[in-house]
Amino acid sequence: xxxxxxxxxxxxxxxETLSLTCAVSGYSISSGYYWGWxxxxxxxxxxxxxxxxxxxxxxxxxxxxxxxxxxVDTSKNQFSLKLSSVTAADTAVYYCARKLGxxxxxxxxxxxxxxx
Amino acid sequence: xxxxxxxxxxxSVSPGERATLSCRASQSxxxxxxxxxxxxxxxxxxxxxxxSTRATGIPARFSGSGSGTEFTLTISSLQSEDFAVYYCQQYxxxxxxxxxQGTKVEIK
Numbered sequence: 001x002x003x004x005x006x007x008x009x010x011x012x013x014x015x016e017t018l019s020l021t022c023a024v025s026g027y028s029i030s031s032g033y034y035w036g037w038x039x040x041x042x043x044x045x046x047x048x049x050x051x052x053x054x055x056x057x058x059x060x061x062x063x064x065x066x067x068x069x070x071x072v073d074t075s076k077n078q079f080s081l082k083l084s085s086v087t088a089a090d091t092a093v094y095y096c097a098r099k100l101g102x103x104x105x106x107x108x109x110x111x112x113x114x115x116x
Numbered sequence: 117x118x119x120x121x122x123x124x125x126x127x128s129v130s131p132g133e134r135a136t137l138s139c140r141a142s143q144s145x146x147x148x149x150x151x152x153x154x155x156x157x158x159x160x161x162x163x164x165x166x167x168s169t170r171a172t173g174i175p176a177r178f179s180g181s182g183s184g185t186e187f188t189l190t191i192s193s194l195q196s197e198d199f200a201v202y203y204c205q206q207y208x209x210x211x212x213x214x215x216x217q218g219t220k221v222e223i224k
Contacts, residue, residue: 036213046160046203047212062117075199095159101207102150104171106159 002027004096009019012114014088018083022096022107024078030054030074034099037070037081039092047092051099052079056101086114118142118206120217122216128224135191137219139204144184146210151180151189154218155200159164164189191221 008020019098024036029035036051051059053068060068066085072079091114097103119142128160138176151201152160152182164172164180177192191198204216 046205046215047215048211050211051213059211060119063212100165101148102130102162102165102205103152103160104162104165106161111157 002098002105004098004105006094006096006107006110008110008112010111010113012086012112013116014087014114015085018081018086018094018112018114020081020094020096020110020112022080023078023080024098025077027048027098028074029072029077031061031080035072035079035101036097036099038097038103038106039090040095040096041089041092049081049094050081088114090114117125117212118145118209118214119205120206120214120216122202122204123220124221125217126220126222129194130220130224131196132193133224135194135198135221137189137191137221139182139187139216141185141187141206141211145206145208145210147183148206149180149182149187150205150207151178152203152205153198153200155201160203194221 003025005023012018016038029091034051037049048071052058067084069082097106122139123138123195149167151164166203168180179190201220
């Protein structure tokens with residue numbers, strides 16, 4: 001079955017760039033579907049960050065668009081998130097997921113803390 | 117942006133009872149609505165998509181209904197493993213994809 005796994009630094013300094021990767025197994029990204037990033041600040045709800053198609057087409061949340069870049073590497077079967085100029089408000093669990101309109105499945109999530 | 121509003125924020129229910137959760141969209145999303153369950157420390161799990169279609173492996177006690185702007189998730193007889201937070205999400209008009217703020221189902 002399709003499985004996703006996030007990886008990346010758990011601690012990022014304010015004003016720096018957060019970088020995460022999502023490795024996909026059990027399905028070839030180049031076969032189709034959108035793939036996305038969602039985040040959840042501690043104790044709060046879910047916020048969609050953006051999604052990418054296997055061809056590289058991207059859609060971003062307007063609230064984050066100026067700071068977000070999502071890319072795909074079909075040769076490694078993974079996609080990545082970069083969020084620039086982070087502040088404490090970007091502290092959250094970051095999830096990757098396959099998007100079929102709805103999101104399924106999800107990765108287990110990775111906590112990223114923004115702190116000096 | 118379509119705003120999703122869930123009610124109530126917290127629902128206290130006894131095991132074996134029925135739970136009814138609501139989700140309202142600020143404009144029509146047709147039937148393009150999903151429901152998720154999230155337990156502490158876990159990723160959300162898809163329960164329902166297309167407003168009423170259960171995802172693979174989801175028990176029949178979970179059912180979804182509604183279209184347009186008003187949606188309901190019903191858990192017919194709450195089991196201990198059902199106490200969790202539930203989110204709705206619209207995928208009719210995007211970007212952005214938007215989630216409700218969640219309903220916590222707790223033990224009464």
